[in-house]
Amino acid sequence: MNHWAVDLDALELLFLKEAFPGLKLLSRSEVSGFQHPEGGVFWLRLKAGQDVSTCLPLAHAAEFHVVLLCDEPDESVVVSALAAGAAGCCNSRAAPEVLQQVALVVGNGGLWVGQSLLQKLVGATARALAQRPATEAPASWRQALSEREIQVAERVAAGDSNKEIARVLDITERTVKAHLSTIFEKLGIRDRLQLSLRVNGL
């Protein structure tokens, strides 16, 4: 596997050279028309505040993979980097072993992102999946409540007043209040707005 460092300064080169003894240097201007029979990995620096798009439209031949080195790889940067065609994005002060790991994954055509970001992505997706099946997921608050209490809770969450709820459920306003009191206690909340947030998955 060939590795090229593109416009990196001494600090990043240190670890990179340690990780890949055969590392070659390249200036940004040379990249555009660059050719090599075997392909390999370009290691690019993304400076703080720099836009991803300014450094990605390089080296789009399939046999070259681009890895960005960022100082603070946050979610949006990495996501847009990968969306723009990069194969990976990692911390610019990553240790040589990590860099080798990245190269291994990227070299096989994979994508690489750091574990903290991966956890964020997974977490975000997990949350999205948890919220979606609102119809079939017991949603936790449901199983704590009785049938009638669920009906009341849903109306409250929709913004109805006690009077309205009493009317549509054909019970006294007093009874609505009674149900609500037990709901609040069961769920450990204090008023209808908190209930609304809970029911609506916030």
Add this chain to the structure above:
Amino acid sequence: MNHWAVDLDALELLFLKEAFPGLKLLSRSEVSGFQHPEGGVFWLRLKAGQDVSTCLPLAHAAEFHVVLLCDEPDESVVVSALAAGAAGCCNSRAAPEVLQQVALVVGNGGLWVGQSLLQKLVGATARALAQRPATEAPASWRQALSEREIQVAERVAAGDSNKEIARVLDITERTVKAHLSTIFEKLGIRDRLQLSLRVNGL
């Protein structure tokens, strides 16, 4: 790095043994109280249709990492696996080289997911980021309100009481009420719960 195959049958063992010559075997029942001074990686099989939760509440000591081998690792399975504490999830017919890659990442405390899934996660997040430029989208209700009113509206939407809002904004409860009254009129709603629904996009 130690590796244990938990309840795997011949087919999966083949590649796994090739990847890790020192592989040891373990039955599922032995896992619960299992101890080892060095820790290592458990390779578990998740059969089609089997629920993730049934095989994850194992081996929660920090020095043990669990990798699930699935036949068809789709998005929801992998996400819930990782959410349940697994360190990775890959195809049960993965090649030895891939397994070694996984072990490397997982052994260092990272998470590992296949590239196709990673692409999905990244894609989904990219789409989410693109669709919800929450910072610049006026969200319709925002542009109708003054700066101060927006602050109040957001706190109400989060479930705060007038008293609490007054405290954090360092104004009188009366003033909070005043802001709310104008908010209600501007947005054509009648109370804080409806405001909450509006602000939270429901």
Add this chain to the structure above:
DNA sequence: TGGATGACTGTACTTTGGTGCAATAGTCAT
């Protein structure tokens, strides 16, 4: 048969939410 639970209601009460009217003060544009 007794006990637990849930649905339902009443009276009385406190707290919170929300409005009307009025006033002071700052900013900004005409």
Add this chain to the structure above:
DNA sequence: ATGACTATTGCACCAAAGTACAGTCATCCA
């Protein structure tokens, strides 16, 4: 300077929300 808008607050008032205590029915379970 004058008017429009916003932020702020006070006082009074009403309505809605929520609590405390008590009671009736019905069902289900040991």
